[in-house]
Amino acid sequence: MRSVKSRVRSWNTVGVRLTVLCVVLLQARVGWSQEPAQPRIDEEFAKQEKIYRRQGAGSYTANRGLANYAEVLPSGFCDALGRLGSSDRWLDIGAGEGQAALDYYAPQGDAAPEKCGRSGPKARVVAISIEDRRTDKWKRQAASLGDDRMRYLSGKRLSQYSLEELGKFQIITDVYGGFSYTENLSRFLETVLSLLEPGGAFYTLVQGVHLENGKDKPGSWYQTELVDAAGRDVKVCSWLKKTTCVKVGCESNSDWDSPTEMINIRKVCSDVSVPRMKLLKYEAGNPPGRRFQLEP
Numbered sequence: 001m002r003s004v005k006s007r008v009r010s011w012n013t014v015g016v017r018l019t020v021l022c023v024v025l026l027q028a029r030v031g032w033s034q035e036p037a038q039p040r041i042d043e044e045f046a047k048q049e050k051i052y053r054r055q056g057a058g059s060y061t062a063n064r065g066l067a068n069y070a071e072v073l074p075s076g077f078c079d080a081l082g083r084l085g086s087s088d089r090w091l092d093i094g095a096g097e098g099q100a101a102l103d104y105y106a107p108q109g110d111a112a113p114e115k116c117g118r119s120g121p122k123a124r125v126v127a128i129s130i131e132d133r134r135t136d137k138w139k140r141q142a143a144s145l146g147d148d149r150m151r152y153l154s155g156k157r158l159s160q161y162s163l164e165e166l167g168k169f170q171i172i173t174d175v176y177g178g179f180s181y182t183e184n185l186s187r188f189l190e191t192v193l194s195l196l197e198p199g200g201a202f203y204t205l206v207q208g209v210h211l212e213n214g215k216d217k218p219g220s221w222y223q224t225e226l227v228d229a230a231g232r233d234v235k236v237c238s239w240l241k242k243t244t245c246v247k248v249g250c251e252s253n254s255d256w257d258s259p260t261e262m263i264n265i266r267k268v269c270s271d272v273s274v275p276r277m278k279l280l281k282y283e284a285g286n287p288p289g290r291r292f293q294l295e296p
């Protein structure tokens, strides 16, 4: 027969073991949520690939025109586009069907309701998209303009192009393109800035972020989250402003469905350095949910 004392001792041992087990499980869970669980992330990347390839009903919006770009990009975009000369270059990253470029090159007096950047000479346009979404209209217009004035490149992501392949640009835009979809935001921005001529500007937006002006509506849902090494929230504009050789302007918009930052980044010198971030979470979507951590 075991004594009461020895039974209590064995219960204590069980208790200690259970506590240790709980702590180990809890740590494993915390670690799982903070570090990229590679197999799961790979599944999300595979799902995202399918989203890019989906055509027809169920596909994402890929035909926003220039009027739409004017609405969602920061003020100053249309004027900057209008100031470009015929030897200047505009890169549209994540161009989808390239409708914005088509509108830009539409003949004067055409039905296009907006005048964004449409008077005067036209710059050359390069539109890039992961998947080829060129329409017949694009093919006809590009062929009629000739001389490589409208180029469409697909089959690769922005960061997979070399500077020699793309050349340099005075204006770069990204409307719900790579900036909203990439799993490597710092490398993406580095590539964008390497393609900009000094004095040139990058116009983009990102939805579901902590706003620079702090006017996010209570209960907002955050789709792109940035945290520092200690796990504290970092605003996307604060991160951008740590980049060297750029001037960053942020127009916070809390009236839309999700808090959105309209961003203008002007390159002012060549020695650009973008603070690195690592990916903590990626959930495939339209756009995907992402969580990045600033490297110390």
Ligand SMILES: C[S@@+](CC[C@H](N)C(=O)[O-])C[C@H]1O[C@@H](n2cnc3c(N)ncnc32)[C@H](O)[C@@H]1O
Binding pocket: 052, 060, 061, 062, 063, 064, 065, 093, 094, 095, 096, 097, 128, 129, 130, 131, 156, 157, 158, 159, 174, 175, 176, 177, 178, 179, 181, 182
């Ligand atoms: C939702 S569509 C937006 C299309 C267009 N800008 C519009 O507003 O209608 C997303 C586009 O971004 C492209 N994209 C996403 N990530 C990209 C990347 N890293 N490099 C180049 N294109 C990318 C997709 O292939 C697609 O053309």
